[in-house]
Amino acid sequence: MSPELSYAYYPGCSGLSTSKDYEISTRAVCRALGIKLQEIPDWSCCGSTPAHTVDHVFSAALSARNLSLAEQMGSDTVITPCPSCLTNLKVAAHRMEQEPAFQQEVNRHLQEPCVNTVQVKSVLQALIQDLGPEAIAKQVEKPLSGLKIAPYYGCIMNRPPEVMDFDDPENPVAMDEILRGLGAEVLPYPLKVECCGASYGVARKDVVMQLSGKLLDLADSLGADAIATACPLCQMNLDLRQDQINAALKRSFRLPVFYYTQLMGLAFGLEEKDLLLNKLNVPAGPALAKMQQAAEAAAEQDAQTKEQ
Amino acid sequence: MKIGVFVCHCGSNIAGTVDVAGVAQAAKNFPEVAFATDLLYSCSEPGQEAIVQAVQEHDLDGVVVAACTPRMHEPTFRRAVERAGLNRYMFEMANIREHCSWVGKDKDANTRKASDLVLQAVEKLRFDRPLQAKSFDINKRVLVVGGGVAGIQAALDCADGGLEVVLLEKTSTIGGKMAKLDKTFPTVDCSSCILGPKMVDVSMHPNITLYAYAELESVEGYVGNFEVSVKKKATYVDWDKCTGCGLCMEKCPSKKAYDAFNEGIAPTRAINIPFPQAIPKRAVIDPTYCRQFIKGKCGVCAKVCPTEAIDYEMQDSFVQEKVGAVITATGYDLFDYRKYGEYGGGRYPDVITSMQYERLLNASGPTGGHIQRPSDGREPKKVVFIQCVGSRDKSVDRPYCSGFCCMYTAKQTILTKDHIPDSQSYVFYMDIRAPGKMYDEFTRRAMEEYGAQYIRGRVSQVYPYKDSLIVRGVDTLLGSQVEIEADLVVLAVGAEASRGASELAEKLRISYDAYGFYMESHPKLRPVETNTAGVYLAGACQGSKDIPASVGQGSAAAAKVLALFSKDQLESDPQVALVSQARCVGCGKCVQTCPFGAIQLAEDRAGNPKAEVIETVCQGCGLCTVTCPQSAIQLQHFTDNQILAEVNALCQQAMEESFES
Missing domain, CATH: 3.40.50 (Rossmann fold)
Structure with a gap:
């Protein structure tokens, strides 16, 4: 374990509401791994979708404000669990770097100008690149043996590649590696970076039904017990809307949709207060029970072979 | 004056x-x-x-x-x-x-x-x-590098014209890409049936010396008098004894060797003759798979060989050849289909390249000409072809059109229908490029007579779903998304410069473009010449081209060599280095500097050492002139005085002005 790792931490707005379970489990997992998260004081909205649709400079200024605050903390890296925040922070930093005139315009909105020196990463990137899969695997107390997981990254964590600059944009593997280290069986899930319908859930629910329905169908056809995600919006569409999807498509999916940090916490043996599994709409119980049974059966068989 | x-x-x-x-x-x-x-x-x-x-x-x-x-x-x-x-x-x-x-x-x-x-x-x-130019004798032998159809044509034309030809091929058989193809467009005639006789002609021609499984090691000299060193790679089989009976291949216990000829679609044996019509039909051991090499024991092939041709101790050997001209016909390689992650090439077994599909169609291929899915051997009913995989796409640094994929894809849809009458082909295309004779008619035939469905648009993703592959793309003519449940996906991979093309170019001192294709001397008027005298180009090494164009260029390059050799002597360029005997102190620095070995030390009448330029070898590069501490060696037509006169002409005025101010 590397106790030196310390980051400026940007939770993002959904972390305080719809994805509280992601936020709490992220903090818990980082604590267990000895990663120090320093929350950016007085952080504000990253400027994602609503601001971005109206004014790019304004949207970038919101991101730049947070980056500027991180600079004032003396930090060189900001990490965030939310891919939407990640995208907006990175796009703002990328464009300011490419276009000095844009940076000037953005900085006119800010009390403290953004020098644009901090690096922005997802928590996932920090875990896999800075800490490494071995250190994570070492922390495992209750392996997720027998749990078949479809890893689903969402559309924006790795794309566009020239901005995000992390993992394979068509076939990312970072989460696969972590989950495999937890002892789970990671399925070759081909729609890792497909669109779930995202915020169309408000305007065109039918689109989300189709797109997220397809994701669930593929996971189901591969025999998945659960889906792992890294994005609050993906999680919401797949989990919270699963009953609606079932009704619309006349299917009966019962796939729990975990944040990968919840699965890490489970494997690390953390308590429910750190995981908030009760926040999931599709209960995790049956999948975890099945995993438990499989583990017990395996242990029994193991014991028998030893006796013989 | x-x-x-x-x-x-x-x-x-x-x-x-x-x-x-x-x-x-x-x-x-x-x-x-x-x-x-x-x-x-x-x-x-x-x-x-x-x-x-x-x-x-x-x-x-x-x-x-x-x-x-x-x-x-x-x-x-x-x-x-x-x-x-x-x-x-x-x-x-x-x-x-x-x-x-x-x-x-x-x-x-x-x-x-x-x-x-x-x-x-x-x-x-x-x-x-x-x-005054001087004349020198020329060696009327020609080296052809590459035994694909362009090289074969060039070699045969030169040989028929009475020249002695040395033909070099890096694999164990000539034939190149064309030998792998099942049929050719737009006639749908059997590729090996039309190429085979030409390959036999090469082996029978008294004027052609063929070195297969050999590469060009080095080239010295100049037009009319090249000296080349050929590396004959170790085959571990004495080809003078090998009769090509194939018994060794039958008995070889190592059955998982990579089959380059069949594009890796099925494994082969560690000792291998690539295909029945191979020229020369001789076996080669692949030491990365051979048990004798890996484990140090086996020796099955040595035991069964009726002519005792197996030689595990064989080493690479070198042959020197003198030639007067070189034709490079080194062809192309295929784009790496794994570079498009969204198509899943390399991840999903039923996503294959067009060349792998040729091998599935071919009667001498691993499936005996029956189209079978690599994953489960099932006969596919719905085949999706994706065009422009590694062509016309700046994002993968391949902005050029490979030129032949539209045509071979149309051919493959026709063959698919011939092999599996109840099948349906779909082709995703950007534009159909069919400007050759009978080419557009051919693509129309694929659509109209063979019912191939052409969809204008790109594919965004291919992924496996249950037993099939879902191919999702856009139909830009309908303005809608399309999704096809396919059994097999064939990627129409484009052409790239062949691996090692740039190294060979540097040996031959010819130039290549940003993608590694060799540069012709003039894009319109000197299409088979290079800027190095005596070195010519044929086929796809100069840029992607189809069989008729490659054959045409092979013949054109041969015609250039025959014209060059129609004289007994060539005139040397007098723009070469000249030593002033009075100034030369015989230090020998120029001798060491000259990259062409064109300077030697001789003695004057008093026995003093003096540098001497061999005029026919000197390339006029001027390296010696800047090396000489005495300025005793001068490049004719580009003397120090002339260069200085040019500099003065441009700078004198500016210099004077700067002194005045």
């Missing part, structure tokens, strides 16, 4: 942005200029005649033409001044087109620059001396 200056309009190419009459007027005041004028097209017949007349009327000693690049017309004008009775080296060219009129739009500035360039040429010409 009386110098004439001729300033060319080149239509509006130069006159559009340079005041050519003004430049001619200015030239009249340059030193020793006795005559100056402008000409509409100086390279045209009346233009050249005007130069000849002016030389004779004004009794000129030297000529400057200010026009295009000397790479284009220097030989033209040298011949003109020779016709006028001057030595051809009493001529200089000022490039006021590529270096001036084409690069700037400011007419005043261009005119000043053009005048400066003319002055520079005039100053150099004042130091020009008549030079």
Whole structure:
């Protein structure tokens, strides 16, 4: 374990509401791994979708404000669990770097100008690149043996590649590696970076039904017990809307949709207060029970072979 | 000295942005200029005649033409001044087109620059001396590198023309990509049936020496007298004894070797003859799979071989060959289909390349010509073809069109229908490029008679779903998304420069473009020549092309070599290094510096060591002239005095001004 790792931490707005379970489990997992998260004081909205649709400079200024605050903390890296925040922070930093005139315009909105020196990463990137899969695997107390997981990254964590600059944009593997280290069986899930319908859930629910329905169908056809995600919006569409999807498509999916940090916490043996599994709409119980049974059966068989 | 200056309009190419009459007027005041004028097209017949007349009327000693690049017309004008009775080296060219009129739009500035360039040429010409070319004997043998269809054609044409040919092939058989194909477009005739006889002709021709499983190690020398070293890679089989019976292959216990000929679609044996019509039909051991090499014991092939041809101790060997010309016909390689992650090539077994599909279609392929899915051997009913995989896409650094994929995809849809009558083919395309003879008719046939469904648009993703592959893309004509549940996906991979093309180019001292394709001397007018005398190009090494074009270029390159060898002697370029015996101290630095081995140490009459240039070997690069501490060695036509005169012409005025201020 590397106790030196310390980051400026940007939770993002959904972390305080719809994805509280992601936020709490992220903090818990980082604590267990000895990663120090320093929350950016007085952080504000990253400027994602609503601001971005109206004014790019304004949207970038919101991101730049947070980056500027991180600079004032003396930090060189900001990490965030939310891919939407990640995208907006990175796009703002990328464009300011490419276009000095844009940076000037953005900085006119800010009390403290953004020098644009901090690096922005997802928590996932920090875990896999800075800490490494071995250190994570070492922390495992209750392996997720027998749990078949479809890893689903969402559309924006790795794309566009020239901005995000992390993992394979068509076939990312970072989460696969972590989950495999937890002892789970990671399925070759081909729609890792497909669109779930995202915020169309408000305007065109039918689109989300189709797109997220397809994701669930593929996971189901591969025999998945659960889906792992890294994005609050993906999680919401797949989990919270699963009953609606079932009704619309006349299917009966019962796939729990975990944040990968919840699965890490489970494997690390953390308590429910750190995981908030009760926040999931599709209960995790049956999948975890099945995993438990499989583990017990395996242990029994193991014991028998030893006796013989 | 009386110098004439001729300033060319080149239509509006130069006159559009340079005041050519003004430049001619200015030239009249340059030193020793006795005559100056402008000409509409100086390279045209009346233009050249005007130069000849002016030389004779004004009794000129030297000529400057200010026009295009000397790479284009220097030989033209040298011949003109020779016709006028001057030595051809009493001529200089000022490039006021590529270096001036084409690069700037400011007419005043261009005119000043053009005048400066003319002055520079005039100053150099004042130091020009008549030079005489010497003749040297040539070796009328030709080396052909690459045994694909272009190389085969070039070799056969040269051999039929009476030349001795050395043909080099890096794999164990000639035939190249064409030998792997099942059928050819637009005639749908059997590829190996039309290529096979040509391959046999190569092996039977008394004038052709074939080195298969061999590579070019090094090249020395110059046009007419190249010395090449050929590396014969160890085959571990004595080919003089091997009869190609194939018994070793049958009995070899190592059955998981990579089968390059079959594009890895199925494994082969560690000792292998790639296909029944191979020329030469000889076995080669792949030591990365052979148990004798991996485990140190096995020896099955050595035991069963009826002629005792197996030799596990064999080493690479080298052969020296002397030739007068080289034809490179090294072909192309296929784009790596794994580079498009969204298509899943390399991840999903039923996503294959077009060349792998050829091997599935081919009766001598691993499935005996039955189309079977690599994953489960099932016969596919719905086949999706995706075009432009590694063509016309800047994001993978392949902005060019490979030119033949539209055609071979149409052919493959026809063959799919022939093999599986109840099948359906779908083709995702960007544009259909079918400009050859009977080509467009062929693609129409694929659509109209064979019912291939052509969908104009790109594919965004291919992914496995249960037993099928879901292919999702866009139909830009309908403006809608399409999704096809396919059994097999074939990626129409484009052409790339063959691996190792740049290394070979450096050995041959020829240039290549940003993608590794060899550069022809002129894109329109010298398509098979290179800028290195005596080295010619044939086939796809110069750029992606189909079989008819490759064969045509093979013949064209052969014709060039036959024309070159129609003379018994060639004239050497007199623009070579010359040693001043009086100044040379015999230090030998030039001998060490010369990259061509063109300088040797000799003795003068008093027994003092002196450098001596072998004129026919010297390439005129000038390295020795800057090395010589005594300035004793000078490059004819580019002497130190001439270079300095040029520098002075450009800088004198600026220098004086800077001193004054």
